Amino acid sequence: MTEIFSSLYGQPDPQGPGGASAMGFGPGKPQVPQNLGSMSFPHQMVSVDEGAQLRKPAAMNEPFYLLRVLPMENELTGHTNLITHYNLEHAYNKFCGKKVKEKLSNFLPELPGMIDSPGIQDNSSLHSLIEKPPVCNNSFSPLTGAMLTGFRLHTGPLPEQYRLMHIQPPKKKNKHKHKHHRPQDPLPPETPSDSDHKKKKKKKDDDPDRKKKKKDKKKKKNRHSPDPPGMTGSQPSSSSLR
Amino acid sequence: MAEKFDNLEEHLEKFIENIRQLGIIVSDFQPSSQTGLNQKLNFMITGLQDIEKCRQQLHDINVPLEVFEYIDQGRNPQLYTKECLERALAKNEQVKGKIDTLTKFKSLLISELGKVFPEEMGKYKAIHGDDPPS
Numbered sequence: 001m002t003e004i005f006s007s008l009y010g011q012p013d014p015q016g017p018g019g020a021s022a023m024g025f026g027p028g029k030p031q032v033p034q035n036l037g038s039m040s041f042p043h044q045m046v047s048v049d050e051g052a053q054l055r056k057p058a059a060m061n062e063p064f065y066l067l068r069v070l071p072m073e074n075e076l077t078g079h080t081n082l083i084t085h086y087n088l089e090h091a092y093n094k095f096c097g098k099k100v101k102e103k104l105s106n107f108l109p110e111l112p113g114m115i116d117s118p119g120i121q122d123n124s125s126l127h128s129l130i131e132k133p134p135v136c137n138n139s140f141s142p143l144t145g146a147m148l149t150g151f152r153l154h155t156g157p158l159p160e161q162y163r164l165m166h167i168q169p170p171k172k173k174n175k176h177k178h179k180h181h182r183p184q185d186p187l188p189p190e191t192p193s194d195s196d197h198k199k200k201k202k203k204k205d206d207d208p209d210r211k212k213k214k215k216d217k218k219k220k221k222n223r224h225s226p227d228p229p230g231m232t233g234s235q236p237s238s239s240s241l242r
Numbered sequence: 243m244a245e246k247f248d249n250l251e252e253h254l255e256k257f258i259e260n261i262r263q264l265g266i267i268v269s270d271f272q273p274s275s276q277t278g279l280n281q282k283l284n285f286m287i288t289g290l291q292d293i294e295k296c297r298q299q300l301h302d303i304n305v306p307l308e309v310f311e312y313i314d315q316g317r318n319p320q321l322y323t324k325e326c327l328e329r330a331l332a333k334n335e336q337v338k339g340k341i342d343t344l345t346k347f348k349s350l351l352i353s354e355l356g357k358v359f360p361e362e363m364g365k366y367k368a369i370h371g372d373d374p375p376s
Binding site for chain 2: 088091092107116152
């Protein structure tokens with residue numbers, strides 16, 4: 001293996017394995033200063049100034065020439081779980097375990113006004129406040145009587161263009177409803193009269209209690225006034241889709 | 243530390259509520275509302291004074307500028323925290339993978355070099371100590 005090095009760098013070495021001594025391997029003395037001038041290393045990176053510094057470790061670490069001191073080992077590296085190390089597990093589970101809502105109004109639900117719209121639209125962005133901070137005095141002084149005369153307003157409602165400021169976006173009410181859109185649900189055998197009705201009935205209320213009540217109503221109506229076949233007199237056809 | 247945040251939050255909520263009520267008064271102004279309006283205006287100034295006092299307690303708090311971008315876009319700032327944690331974990335895993343790969347490479351290289359250059363590797367281990375293959 002060491003013969004390859006001598007053939008690569010073209011140095012006829014009388015000692016067979018000593019051809020690699022130029023690279024620091026082999027039993028011979030490391031001929032560091034002399035070999036640098038005589039040999040042509042195309043990839044030699046050592047400058048004249050650094051050569052003096054390298055000679056010291058080479059002399060200390062014989063027979064190796066380019067052996068440097070290993071860097072100090074750092075206790076904290078990327079090998080450890082840094083989230084556990086800095087006790088951020090709770091924060092991680094809180095933010096990444098659960099779904100965080102997208103809108104700003106979910107973070108500040110009690111804040112009035114339309115806060116989900118971008119700040120650039122109504123010139124209320126924080127970025128513009130940082131770039132161009134408002135010029136103001138150091139102290140806040142209360143308004144005197146003379147100053148308050150400037151705030152005498154006309155009676156009556158505001159013009160329409162200024163009325164949107166205190167309007168809040170409508171809050172969506174999450175109605176947890178079971179939406180089972182089945183086109184042809186088989187009707188229960190308790191209501192044989194409904195089996196004659198072949199129309200698709202899509203009902204909004206799928207609660208079992210309401211279903212039972214409606215079934216009871218059907219029974220009562222069927223007892224009192226039997227409907228002719230094909231007519232939907234017992235129930236209103238709720239074909240509205242949700 | 244949470245107390246000074248609570249204090250500031252309380253002052254801000256009162257200030258915002260005062261502004262909201264001011265807006266309601268102004269939206270349909272009546273002559274009898276003038277004194278109330280003047281009172282609300284002075285409340286606004288005292289509110290600003292209170293917020294100014296809170297500023298001294300929070301001079302050491304730093305907020306990253308990226309959070310302001312989220313707020314300006316109308317997005318929840320907690321998403322920034324979430325994305326920071328996710329990025330940190332991903333980078334941590336990436337670096338750990340690199341460390342593990344290089345450690346394996348080191349042990350493999352030492353073992354192979356030991357087969358080819360047994361004497362030299364023996365001297366190397368004598369200089370650097372017998373590094374256990376991790």
